[in-house]
Amino acid sequence: MANASEQELKDYREEAAAWFKENTPAEPDFMMPLTFMEVGTDQQFNFLRDWQNKVWEAGYLGAAWPKQYGGGGLEQVFQNIATDEMRKANGPIMLNAIGINWAGPLILDMGSDEEKERYIKRILSAEDIWCQGFSEPENGSDLGNAQLKAVREGDEWVLNGSKIWTTQGNYAKYMILLARTNPDAENKYKGLSFFLSPMDVPGIETVPIRKLTGEYGFTQTFFTDARIPADCLMGEEGQGWLIAMRTLEYERGARAGQAGGYIITMPDAAEIFDLAKDAKRGGAPAIDDPLIRDELVKFLIEARSMDLCHKRSRIGPLSQDKPMSLPLMSKLVSSEFYRELNQFALSIQGTKAAYYVGEPDAHDDGVWQRGYLNAFSATIGGGTSQIQRNIIGEHVLGLPKS
Amino acid sequence: MELRGAIGFSEEQADLLDVAVNFCRDKSPVDKVRTLLTDELGYDPAVWSEIAELGWLGIAIPEEFGGVGLGLAEVVPVVEQMGRNLMAGPFVSTTLAAQAILVGGTDSQKADLLPAMASGTAATLALSEDHADWDLGHIDCAAFADGDALQLSGTKTFVTDAASAEWIIASVNLDSAPALIVINRSTVPDGAIRRETVIDETRRSYQLCLDGLSVPKTSLLDSSKTAETLAHLHLASNLLLSAEMCGGTASVIDYTVDYLQTRKQFGKMIGSYQALKHPIVDAHVGYEKARSHLYSAAYTFTQQGEGEIATRMAKSTASDAFSFAADRAIQFHGGFGFTYDCDAQLYRRRAIWCEAMQGDGAYHRKKLADLLL
Numbered sequence: 001m002a003n004a005s006e007q008e009l010k011d012y013r014e015e016a017a018a019w020f021k022e023n024t025p026a027e028p029d030f031m032m033p034l035t036f037m038e039v040g041t042d043q044q045f046n047f048l049r050d051w052q053n054k055v056w057e058a059g060y061l062g063a064a065w066p067k068q069y070g071g072g073g074l075e076q077v078f079q080n081i082a083t084d085e086m087r088k089a090n091g092p093i094m095l096n097a098i099g100i101n102w103a104g105p106l107i108l109d110m111g112s113d114e115e116k117e118r119y120i121k122r123i124l125s126a127e128d129i130w131c132q133g134f135s136e137p138e139n140g141s142d143l144g145n146a147q148l149k150a151v152r153e154g155d156e157w158v159l160n161g162s163k164i165w166t167t168q169g170n171y172a173k174y175m176i177l178l179a180r181t182n183p184d185a186e187n188k189y190k191g192l193s194f195f196l197s198p199m200d201v202p203g204i205e206t207v208p209i210r211k212l213t214g215e216y217g218f219t220q221t222f223f224t225d226a227r228i229p230a231d232c233l234m235g236e237e238g239q240g241w242l243i244a245m246r247t248l249e250y251e252r253g254a255r256a257g258q259a260g261g262y263i264i265t266m267p268d269a270a271e272i273f274d275l276a277k278d279a280k281r282g283g284a285p286a287i288d289d290p291l292i293r294d295e296l297v298k299f300l301i302e303a304r305s306m307d308l309c310h311k312r313s314r315i316g317p318l319s320q321d322k323p324m325s326l327p328l329m330s331k332l333v334s335s336e337f338y339r340e341l342n343q344f345a346l347s348i349q350g351t352k353a354a355y356y357v358g359e360p361d362a363h364d365d366g367v368w369q370r371g372y373l374n375a376f377s378a379t380i381g382g383g384t385s386q387i388q389r390n391i392i393g394e395h396v397l398g399l400p401k402s
Numbered sequence: 403m404e405l406r407g408a409i410g411f412s413e414e415q416a417d418l419l420d421v422a423v424n425f426c427r428d429k430s431p432v433d434k435v436r437t438l439l440t441d442e443l444g445y446d447p448a449v450w451s452e453i454a455e456l457g458w459l460g461i462a463i464p465e466e467f468g469g470v471g472l473g474l475a476e477v478v479p480v481v482e483q484m485g486r487n488l489m490a491g492p493f494v495s496t497t498l499a500a501q502a503i504l505v506g507g508t509d510s511q512k513a514d515l516l517p518a519m520a521s522g523t524a525a526t527l528a529l530s531e532d533h534a535d536w537d538l539g540h541i542d543c544a545a546f547a548d549g550d551a552l553q554l555s556g557t558k559t560f561v562t563d564a565a566s567a568e569w570i571i572a573s574v575n576l577d578s579a580p581a582l583i584v585i586n587r588s589t590v591p592d593g594a595i596r597r598e599t600v601i602d603e604t605r606r607s608y609q610l611c612l613d614g615l616s617v618p619k620t621s622l623l624d625s626s627k628t629a630e631t632l633a634h635l636h637l638a639s640n641l642l643l644s645a646e647m648c649g650g651t652a653s654v655i656d657y658t659v660d661y662l663q664t665r666k667q668f669g670k671m672i673g674s675y676q677a678l679k680h681p682i683v684d685a686h687v688g689y690e691k692a693r694s695h696l697y698s699a700a701y702t703f704t705q706q707g708e709g710e711i712a713t714r715m716a717k718s719t720a721s722d723a724f725s726f727a728a729d730r731a732i733q734f735h736g737g738f739g740f741t742y743d744c745d746a747q748l749y750r751r752r753a754i755w756c757e758a759m760q761g762d763g764a765y766h767r768k769k770l771a772d773l774l775l
Contacts, residue, residue, distance in 0.1 A: 269405050273775065293771040294764065300774060301695070301715050301767075303405040308694035311409045317416040318697060321652075329687050389680040397659050397686060399673035 004075055016082045019058055020089035025051060031357075033217070036097035036263040037167050037377045040216035045171055048095035052126040055261065060086065061094065062124040062259040065108065070121030071259075079260040086261055093263050098167065099123035099130035100259035102250040103176045107196070109257060110235065110243065115196065119174070124259060131172035131199070133163035133179075133221060134244065140164075141387045143178070144189050144241060148223060150179035155230045157181075157195065159203070159223040165381060169206040169219030172199050178244050181237050192240030195232045202226065213373045251382055254327035264378075269303055272296070272345055275363060279348045286348045295344055302337055306330070325396045332388040335378035342372035407712060409698040414472055419479035421456070430489040432745055435604060438490050443566065444606040445491035453493060454522030463500055468517035474501070474638055475700040478645045482696070485649030488748055490604045492524040492563035494642050499525035501638050502571045506582055506623040506631030515569060515584070527635065528558035528572035528585075528610050536761045538573065538632040543612055545574040545581060550619050552576070552583065554612035560759070564595055564608035571623070572610070573632065582623040582631060590615065602755035604748070637710060639760045640717040641699055647720035647756045648696045651689040651727045654749035658682060658731045665736075672734075681730050688723035695719045711773060714766040721763040724753040 004012075028047060033039050039048065055061045056070075060082035065071025072078070094100055104123045107115050122128040139145045148161030159179065166175070177195040185191030199206075203226030206219035235243055249255035276287035276296060286292050313319050313326035345368035346353040357366035379385045393399040429449045438444055453459065461477050463469025470476075477497055484493065500519045503511050519525055529538050543556030558572055570585045594611045623631065659682060662673030672678055699716035703709045731746035732739040739746050757763070 287775060290768070293775055294767050296775060297767040297770045300405065300770070301719060302691075304407045304698075304715065305691035305694060305719065307406045308409050308698050309690055311407075312694045312697065315409070315411045315697075317419060318411055318693070325686070325690055329690060333687060333691075386676070386680070389683040390676070392683045392686065393673070393679040397655075397682065399659065399662055399679050399682075400671040402674050402676050402679060 004077060009077065009081060012078055013081045013085065016060060016085040017088070019060065020085050020091060023054065023058070024089040024091040032092060034093075034265045034371065034374070035377070036093055036095065037381070038215065038217045038374060039095065039168055039171070045095070045168075048092055049126045049129075051092050052095045052261075055086070055091075055094070056124045056126070061100065061261050065104070065120065065124070065259055066116075069108075069116050070124050076256070083260045083262065093265055094259075094261035095168075096123060096126045096129050097263035098132050098176070099126075099128065100261065101263060102132070102247050102258075103130045103174070103196075104259055105250045105255070105257035106176070106243070106247050110246065111196075115234070119196070128173040129168055129171045131166045131169045131175045131221075132247075133166060133175045133177040133197070135163065135165045137162055137164045137220070141384055143244065143383075144192070146178050146180060146192060148177070148179045149183070150181045150193060150195065152181070152230070153227075156227045157230060157232065159197070159226040159228065161223050163221045163223075164218075165209070166206065166219045166221045167217065169199075169221050170208060175199055175221070176247060178240050181240070185238065189241040190238050192244070193237050194234045194240040194243040195228065196234050197228050197232050201228055211374070212376070213370055217377075248383070252328070252331045254324070254330075269299065269341075271364070272299070272341065275345055275368070276348055279350065279352070279363065281348070281350065292348055299337075299341055299344065302333075306334055306337065309333070322396050325392070328388075328392050328396055331378075331382065332385055332392070335375070336385055339372065339375035339379050342368050342375050346372060407695075407698045407715075408702050408708070409694065410701045411697060412475070414476050415479050415700070418458075418461070418476055419483070422480045422483035425452075425456070426483040426487040426489050430484075430487040432488070432748075435488045435490070435748065439603045444604070445489075445566075449489075450491055450524075451522065453491070457520075458493070459496055459500075459522055460520030462497060463504065463516050463520045467504075467512055468520040474641055474703055478641065478696065478700040481642045481645040482649040485646030485752075486653045488604055488650070488653070488752065490606075492526065492566050494646070495526035495563040495567065496524045497642065498527050498635060498638055499567070499569065499571050502527060502582060502623070502631055502635055503584075505634045506627040507584075508622075508624050510620075511584065511623065518568070523568045524563060524566045525569040525571070526561060526563050526567040527639075528561040528564070528570050529632075529635065530558060530560040532557060532559055534559075536765055538636050539580055539629075541573050541575050541580050543572070543574045545576040545583065547576070547619070548616070551616045552619060552621065554583075554615040554617065556612050558610045558612065559598070561595075561608045561610045563606055564610060565597070565606060570610065572612070574612070576622075576625075579625075580628050580632065581625055582628055583617055583621045584623070585610075585615070585617055585621065589617070600755065602751045604752065605755060636760060637703070637713045640766075641703060641713050643756045643759055644692070644696050644699065644713070644716040644720040647724040647753065648689065648693045650749055650752055650756075651685075651692060651720070651724045654724075654728050654731045654746065655682065655686055655689060657745055657749075658685075658727075658734050661735055678734055682734065685723070685727035685730055688719070688726055692716070692719040692723040711770065714761075714770050714773075717761065718763040718766040718770070721753075721757040724749075725757060728753045 030043050039045050059072050063072035063074045063079040064076045067073030150157045150159050175197045177197045180191050181193040182191040203224045205222045208216045209218045277285050279286040281289050309326050349363050355362035357370050457470050460469030461472050462474050465471040503515050545552040545554050596609045598607045600607045665672045695716040699712040702712045728750035735744050738744045
């Protein structure tokens with residue numbers, strides 16, 4: 001597959017490693033978001049935007065995207081190496097997650113030359129933040145039932161309705177938007193269309209949502225007679241569901257083409273071992289307790305399961321029975337893993353499980369408590385774990401629809 | 403802490419998988435499996451001959467001893483497909499007996515026994531005892547030197563396929579140290595072998611009473627390699643048990659999904675109910691994880707350290723996945739699931755057997771904790 005020589009790849013890795021060693025910023029004095037869904041303050045936003053821009057300028061983001069649109073024009077393997085080195089340096093996340101991971105690949109895949117020209121480079125540089133308008137207050141997991149209305153008037157579309165759980169909605173310049181253009185279509189899916197909508201037009205208002213942690217990161221987005229240009233429609237009228245499904249494949253990692261980097265900082269399993277050594281049970285380190293040891297090993301096995309399943313999905317003869325199985329289960333498995341890992345981290349703290357961020361005596365500054373509450377963003381967002389099980393049951397095992 | 407694992411798949415593994423998928427499906431349809439449940443021998447000798455002709459018994463035996471010269475990694479896809487079709491026979495017993503000779507045998511034992519095993523003479527291991535301990539170093543059976551002979555005593559349990567085996571490789575204590583000996587079954591009196599009643603009716607398992615039995619001293623395997631051989635057999639057994647369990651898990655899920663797609667209640671296919679759909683998805687996800695660990699264990703099996711970690715993880719995940727899937731299979735078949743005619747019981751019984759052999763999930767996790775924490 002790769003045309004690059006071993007030597008070229010080795011040199012590239014060395015260069016990338018050196019660059020990240022030199023340039024990865026020190027931990028700032030404010031709390032950093034662990035995921036792209038936790039960017040709640042301007043301070044955090046500006047810090048992360050600068051970092052993404054710097055990584056892109058150095059060529060380590062979008063390395064495999066086309067050169068003419070601001071990418072590096074290299075083979076994917078180079079970006080994989082760069083991402084790997086980014087991870088090793090334990091740098092901050094990439095800010096413009098929806099841009100680099102799903103809107104960008106979607107536009108490169110299905111967009112017109114003009115759209116690519118207009119959007120791609122500024123996605124990579126983080127000049128234009130992108131958000132996603134799929135979920136609605138009344139239609140969370142039932143995406144096909146989206147009701148936000150788009151009516152064509154002359155050279156414009158007029159939008160009315162509301163979207164919710166808009167990640168970075170208050171910072172976004174553009175939104176990938178699923179809207180109902182034909183309420184009388186023969187079924188609910190055919191009445192949907194897909195837009196690349198500007199956010200800075202009159203009639204679009206974002207209201208931050210306060211999360212269960214007390215912090216911010218999402219908005220509810222209201223559309224009141226908001227007018228956007230006619231050419232914001234992506235593809236044809238009525239293709240909204242099709243394009244949204246393609247978008248979800250990018251979101252779930254079932255389709256390749258993302259710009260690279262990472263948008264979620266995985267809790268390092270080594271940290272939970274340190275916690276298990278620090279925390280006491282009956283006066284002894286928790287890590288000496290046989291039950292806790294059993295649980296810790298289960299997490300180790302599970303962490304490895306995710307890595308091995310990802311690797312096995314690339315081995316044809318070992319994944320061809322049900323080809324969509326491994327890609328479709330990864331979101332369910334990883335999101336539940338991190339929720340359970342954080343939850344377990346609380347259970348080994350004894351009474352200190354009841355401390356929270358801000359308490360000086362909390363283990364690890366309360367990061368596990370906050371992490372546990374935030375972990376639900378992944379088990380609920382992008383299709384809840386329950387919906388994921390429906391999808392796997394229906395699309396992988398062939399069970400009838402619920 | 404290394405959270406990443408290594409996995410790979412050789413061309414030889416792919417070829418063997420390809421052939422095994424079809425062979426095992428054709429030679430072991432479930433009605434045949436059921437016919438063999440009450441058969442004293444427990445397997446079809448004609449199929450056994452075909453397996454020998456395919457060369458599968460020699461996959462992990464070097465060419466100089468009449469084998470194919472590959473390794474246990476290449477045996478894994480074959481055993482996985484046997485498990486998928488509940489195929490009976492002394493294939494695993496013989497493969498493991500050959501491993502005992504290969505790793506721990508003397509030069510003359512290798513030259514005498516391996517070519518025969520590679521070409522279809524069955525053999526087995528006798529490592530378990532009534533204390534039911536999974537630690538293979540815990541041995542109560544004894545051997546006493548008596549001139550050129552060894553006088554044996556004690557009883558070995560779970561000697562699989564002993565009635566078909568030409569040779570039985572047993573662990574005993576000799577001069578208060580573990581030792582391995584080859585027993586020629588023709589020297590064992592009929593009364594010394596008793597068939598055990600076991601939960602998995604596709605198995606043939608026996609107790610071997612060693613009291614009064616005597617073997618020549620030349621039956622001893624290389625005494626300098628006993629510990630290494632026992633450790634190897636423990637892991638090799640677990641690797642192949644994991645393969646068998648992964649195959650069984652895939653199959654019991656398919657079997658249950660078929661039922662969920664055809665059985666109607668309250669006017670709807672029962673597979674449309676999330677109370678059934680979600681747990682069967684969980685079973686499937688458990689299977690996929692177990693299969694990833696299985697082929698990681700196969701890939702790294704010969705690596706010192708990593709091979710042990712990966713194999714114990716494979717057995718732990720496969721045990722849990724197979725037990726859960728087969729348990730839910732019975733439940734999800736409703737009243738039919740409670741009958742002997744429903745195949746779910748075949749898988750559940752096999753899952754219990756496989757889990758009980760060479761350490762269940764919790765046992766391996768305890769070993770892993772000591773290795774990793």
